[in-house]
Amino acid sequence: MLDCIFCKILKNQIPSKKIFEDEDFLAFHDIHPIARIHFLIIPKLHVDSLVQCTHVHQAMLGRMLLLGAELASQQGMNDGFRTMINTGHGGGQEVFHLHVHVFGGETVIPKL
Numbered sequence: 374m375l376d377c378i379f380c381k382i383l384k385n386q387i388p389s390k391k392i393f394e395d396e397d398f399l400a401f402h403d404i405h406p407i408a409r410i411h412f413l414i415i416p417k418l419h420v421d422s423l424v425q426c427t428h429v430h431q432a433m434l435g436r437m438l439l440l441g442a443e444l445a446s447q448q449g450m451n452d453g454f455r456t457m458i459n460t461g462h463g464g465g466q467e468v469f470h471l472h473v474h475v476f477g478g479e480t481v482i483p484k485l
């Protein structure tokens with residue numbers, strides 16, 4: 374996806390503070406953190422959002438969540454953390470490359 378910011382981050386065309394990379398995922402700190410620790414996990418395969426996912430993406434979605442928990446621990450969020458997937462304009466999504474927010478510590482988002 375030529376105009377996708379996160380695809381550009383994947384290709385190192387835009388710098389990011391990476392915390393994890395393997396053949397399927399990249400995790401990096403959010404440029405505008407909403408909590409003391411706030412990072413994003415993206416699949417290397419471009420998918421616009423959760424609503425575009427099908428059964429083909431099922432294993433990837435599960436692994437992305439498990440990776441979130443693993444990286445949250447690695448980042449020192451031993452007291453717990455929150456995960457968020459914004460989907461579509463109505464869901465507050467701004468970057469249309471599927472991603473999971475993982476954040477912990479004091480946050481500007483009220484508890485639901």
Ligand code: 5GP
Nearest residue numbers: 378387389402403404405459465466467468
């Ligand atoms: P969304 O609202 O789409 O769920 O969240 C997109 C997130 O990506 C936002 O929290 C925003 O701060 C973050 N973001 C947007 N552009 C960049 C960028 O170039 N680098 C990094 N590290 N984060 C970005």
Ligand code: ZN
Nearest residue numbers: 377380419470
């Ligand atoms: Zn992309």
